[in-house]
Amino acid sequence: MTRILDPTLSDAAAPAALPRAPRPRALRGLTVGLLANGKSNGMALLDGIAERLRERHGIGEVVRAAKTNASAPVSEEEVERLAKRCAVVVTAIGD
Amino acid sequence: MSAPVAPRASIEVGDAWDAIEACYARGWTDGLPVVPPTEALVDRMLAGGPWSPGDVLLHEPVRDRAVTAEKAAINAVMAGCRPEYFPVVGAALQAIGDPTFMLHGPATSTGGSALMVIVNGPAVGWLELNGGANLFGPGARANATIGRTLRLVLLNCLDCRPGVLDRSTQGWPGKYSLCFAEDEAASPWEPLSVSRGVPAGRSAVTVYAAESGHNVLSHGTGDPERLLTCFADALAGLGSLSPGRSVIVFAPEHAQHLRRAGWTRQRVQAWLYAHAWRSLADLKRAGKIEPAVYTNPELVAWIYRDAPGGRPEPPPGPEDADRVTPGDETVRVHRGLGPDDILLTVGGGAAGGHSAFFPSWSRGRSVPFVTKEVPA
Numbered sequence: 001m002t003r004i005l006d007p008t009l010s011d012a013a014a015p016a017a018l019p020r021a022p023r024p025r026a027l028r029g030l031t032v033g034l035l036a037n038g039k040s041n042g043m044a045l046l047d048g049i050a051e052r053l054r055e056r057h058g059i060g061e062v063v064r065a066a067k068t069n070a071s072a073p074v075s076e077e078e079v080e081r082l083a084k085r086c087a088v089v090v091t092a093i094g095d
Numbered sequence: 096m097s098a099p100v101a102p103r104a105s106i107e108v109g110d111a112w113d114a115i116e117a118c119y120a121r122g123w124t125d126g127l128p129v130v131p132p133t134e135a136l137v138d139r140m141l142a143g144g145p146w147s148p149g150d151v152l153l154h155e156p157v158r159d160r161a162v163t164a165e166k167a168a169i170n171a172v173m174a175g176c177r178p179e180y181f182p183v184v185g186a187a188l189q190a191i192g193d194p195t196f197m198l199h200g201p202a203t204s205t206g207g208s209a210l211m212v213i214v215n216g217p218a219v220g221w222l223e224l225n226g227g228a229n230l231f232g233p234g235a236r237a238n239a240t241i242g243r244t245l246r247l248v249l250l251n252c253l254d255c256r257p258g259v260l261d262r263s264t265q266g267w268p269g270k271y272s273l274c275f276a277e278d279e280a281a282s283p284w285e286p287l288s289v290s291r292g293v294p295a296g297r298s299a300v301t302v303y304a305a306e307s308g309h310n311v312l313s314h315g316t317g318d319p320e321r322l323l324t325c326f327a328d329a330l331a332g333l334g335s336l337s338p339g340r341s342v343i344v345f346a347p348e349h350a351q352h353l354r355r356a357g358w359t360r361q362r363v364q365a366w367l368y369a370h371a372w373r374s375l376a377d378l379k380r381a382g383k384i385e386p387a388v389y390t391n392p393e394l395v396a397w398i399y400r401d402a403p404g405g406r407p408e409p410p411p412g413p414e415d416a417d418r419v420t421p422g423d424e425t426v427r428v429h430r431g432l433g434p435d436d437i438l439l440t441v442g443g444g445a446a447g448g449h450s451a452f453f454p455s456w457s458r459g460r461s462v463p464f465v466t467k468e469v470p471a
């Protein structure tokens with residue numbers, strides 16, 4: 001018998017678990033954030049989604065944000081801004 | 096930074112063949128067989144470097160994943176490294192984990208880049224890293240296994256599996272491994288690492304997110320400008336033209352022409368930048384200017400960087416993306432943003448006028464070159 005070690009992070013400490021925000025039961029009148037990942041068509045995709053959400057669910061104001069670089073994490077300031085103003089946030093990659 | 100060391104996760108297998116098959120069954124390989132990472136081999140690998148098992152060699156911030164020396168060592172064993180390679184492996188992981196390198200992009204993007212590792216200094220001799228004939232090809236254990244370790248770490252620790260987080264449209268064989276030495280003796284210039292701020296006589300790695308290489312073939316001239324014309328033409332190819340970076344690996348024969356003519360590294364970089372351009376009209380005719388380009392201030396600045404009179408007024412918009420104006424014929428759009436975006440190194444066999452140009456990953460700025468010293 002041979003024992004071999006696991007090369008993955010299966011046994012590593014999981015990234016800090018964050019509590020899930022409460023889910024709204026309906027979207028009518030709620031402020032919706034759109035967070036594009038910084039690729040060229042991410043916001044175009046999200047704008048289309050916001051339009052559908054407005055038609056189907058009557059969402060309220062839309063707050064738009066985009067990462068400055070698709071390879072980098074979203075900035076804390078953007079997260080704060082979206083968290084303060086929005087009830088839900090939709091994020092997308094669009095190349 | 097150090098992470099708590101959990102008890103080692105492991106599996107029981109039968110003989111060596113079973114162990115190899117068990118690694119395949121769990122998706123722990125790049126498609127080639129791996130060396131089964133027994134505890135004894137992993138401990139020997141760790142002993143080859145200066146790190147404790149829990150030291151974090153690479154932290155990927157987008158997905159908050161930390162790769163410890165222990166996990167790096169397991170993957171290095173699997174890749175076939177000898178323990179004496181581990182300091183170079185660790186330095187290369189630190190380099191691709193540098194926050195400026197923004198690993199998440201090149202590791203996952205459709206662009207399908209390879210992680211190029213260029214090694215300088217005494218480690219090249221100790222580890223028998225190849226910077227000579229066939230330096231990008233098979234044959235040298237250190238080249239093959241150090242580069243392979245980075246890929247196994249991406250696969251096994253960062254979940255960059257094909258079709259999962261690695262969304263490469265095509266990828267390329269350099270993704271198995273792309274590690275080589277600079278041929279410092281054949282170079283007309285100071286070692287690459289020294290030009291990037293590492294003291295002479297020390298070992299260092301320089302990393303780069305590389306798309307597949309282009310052969311630059313020239314046997315007919317020793318004149319620097321005529322020779323470099325071939326390189327500028329490759330850099331300005333419509334298929335790869337971008338505001339991104341470039342790596343050129345000059346074959347010793349080409350490097351010798353530049354040495355004889357007394358051209359410095361800076362002069363070659365400046366000449367190549369000045370001559371590697373396409374007209375904006377050419378770019379538009381080839382559909383290289385997407386409408387979204389005109390909504391990105393960085394890309395607009397790149398296009399009109401060297402335009403006579405600067406950016407036109409009123410500013411162009413998405414509707415101008417494929418509308419060729421007479422003025423577009425005189426707007427030269429260069430590869431990169433300046434001479435420093437072109438990294439020059441030397442390697443290859445003594446015979447042959449075959450150099451290589453590696454465009455950077457991404458149609459945007461890509462990620463920078465990062466150099467790290469190898470711990471003694």
